[in-house]
Amino acid sequence: MARKVLALAEIRDGSLRNVSFEAIAAAKIIAQGGEVVSVLAGESVQSYANELFFHGADRVVVVEHPHLTHYTPDGYSQALMAVIDEEKPEGIVFGHTALGKDLSPKLATKLNSGLVSDVVSVEEGGNLIFTRPIYSGKAFEKKIVTDGLIFVTVRPNNIPPLERDESRSGEVKAISADIKDLRTIVKEVVRKTTEGVDLSEAKVIVAGGRGVKSAEGFKPLQELAKVLGGAVGASRGACDAGYCDYSLQIGQTGKVVTPDLYIACGISGAIQHLAGMSNSKVIVAINKDPEANIFKVADYGIVGDLFEVVPLLTEEFKKLKVHS
Numbered sequence: 001m002a003r004k005v006l007a008l009a010e011i012r013d014g015s016l017r018n019v020s021f022e023a024i025a026a027a028k029i030i031a032q033g034g035e036v037v038s039v040l041a042g043e044s045v046q047s048y049a050n051e052l053f054f055h056g057a058d059r060v061v062v063v064e065h066p067h068l069t070h071y072t073p074d075g076y077s078q079a080l081m082a083v084i085d086e087e088k089p090e091g092i093v094f095g096h097t098a099l100g101k102d103l104s105p106k107l108a109t110k111l112n113s114g115l116v117s118d119v120v121s122v123e124e125g126g127n128l129i130f131t132r133p134i135y136s137g138k139a140f141e142k143k144i145v146t147d148g149l150i151f152v153t154v155r156p157n158n159i160p161p162l163e164r165d166e167s168r169s170g171e172v173k174a175i176s177a178d179i180k181d182l183r184t185i186v187k188e189v190v191r192k193t194t195e196g197v198d199l200s201e202a203k204v205i206v207a208g209g210r211g212v213k214s215a216e217g218f219k220p221l222q223e224l225a226k227v228l229g230g231a232v233g234a235s236r237g238a239c240d241a242g243y244c245d246y247s248l249q250i251g252q253t254g255k256v257v258t259p260d261l262y263i264a265c266g267i268s269g270a271i272q273h274l275a276g277m278s279n280s281k282v283i284v285a286i287n288k289d290p291e292a293n294i295f296k297v298a299d300y301g302i303v304g305d306l307f308e309v310v311p312l313l314t315e316e317f318k319k320l321k322v323h324s
C-alpha cells in the first residue's frame with residue numbers, strides 16, 4: 001500500500017544531521033512506493049532542501065518562524081502540527097535523538113496515535129516489521145502497526161541512508177504556522193564540547209574507562225580517535241572520577257551509540273555500560289584483566305596495558321593512512 005510519509009530533518013551547527021537522511025531511508029521503506037516528504041523547521045532553513053532531495057526526499061516542506069531558531073517542545077509541536085494538518089501523512093519518521101525523543105510522544109498524544117520508538121530496522125513485507133531493542137539492548141522485539149498512523153523514531157546509525165545523488169530534485173513548499181504561547185524561549189545555546197565528531201553519529205568511537213586513570217590519560221585515546229576520524233566516549237566510571245565530561249558518557253544513563261567500530265579502553269563492561277554500546281557493529285576491548293566482562297561482548301580482545309596498546313594502534317593506523 002503506497003503511503004505519504006513525513007521525515008523530519010534535523011540541523012545542528014549549521015548542517016543537516018545524518019539522521020535526517022536515515023529518516024528519509026526509513027520513510028522510503030514505509031512509503032512502499034508512495035511519497036516521502038522531508039520537513040525542515042527553523043529560521044531561514046530552505047537552503048537545506050537540496051541536500052534532502054539528493055538523499056531521496058520526493059518533496060520538502062519548510063516551516064520558518066523566528067521562534068523555531070532553537071528547539072522548544074511548544075514551538076516545534078505547533079510547527080509540526082501545521083505540517084501534519086496540511087499534508088495528512090499516513091506515516092511519520094523522526095530520528096531517535098534528544099529532539100525526536102522529546103517531541104515524538106508529545107505529537108503522538110496530540111494525534112491520538114501509537115508510537116514505535118528507537119527502531120533499528122524496518123523490514124518490508126505484507127506488514128512492515130519494526131525491530132527495536134528492549135531491556136537495555138539485551139533483547140529485540142518486532143512490532144507491526146495494524147491500524148492508523150505509522151509513527152516511528154529511528155536510532156541514529158542503523159538505517160543506511162540512500163546513496164547521495166545530485167541529479168535528484170523536487171518541489172519545495174512553504175507552510176506557515178502560527179507559533180504562539182511558548183512557555184520557554186531559548187536565547188542561546190552554549191555547548192560544552194564543541195570539538196570533534198558528534199558521539200551519537202560517529203562511525204568510530206574510542207571510549208575510556210576508569211582504567212585511563214586521569215584526564216591526561218585520555219590523550220592517547222584522543223589521538224587514536226583523531227587518526228580514525230572518530231569520537232571519544234567514556235564509561236560512567238571515568239566521568240564519575242572526573243577524568244572527562246558527562247557529555248561523553250555512554251550507557252544506560254548516558255548516550256546509546258551504534259558505531260561501526262567501538263574501541264573500549266580500560267572499561268570493565270558493567271551491564272549499564274553495555275546497554276549503551278553492545279549493538280556496535282565491531283567491538284574491540286583493551287583491558288589488563290583477561291576476565292573482564294567487556295571481553296564477553298567484544299569481537300576482538302586485547303589483554304594488555306592500554307597505555308602501551310593504544311599508542312601502538314595509533315602508529316599502525318597512521319602508517320595505513322600514509323600508504324592508502
Ligand code: FAD
Nearest residue numbers: 209210211235236237251252253254266268272273288306
Ligand atoms: P571499572 O569497573 O573500575 O573498570 C576499570 C577497568 O579498567 C577494569 O576492568 C581494569 O581491569 C581496567 N584497567 C585498569 N587499568 C588498566 C590499564 N592500564 N590498561 C587496561 N585496562 C586497565 N556506567 C556506564 O558506563 N554508563 C552508564 O550509563 C551507567 N549507568 C549506570 C546507572 C546506574 C543506575 C548504575 C547503578 C550504574 C551505572 N553505571 C554506568 C556504572 C556501572 O555500573 C559501572 O560502575 C561503570 O560502568 C564502571 O566504569 P569502568 O568500567 O570505567 O570502571
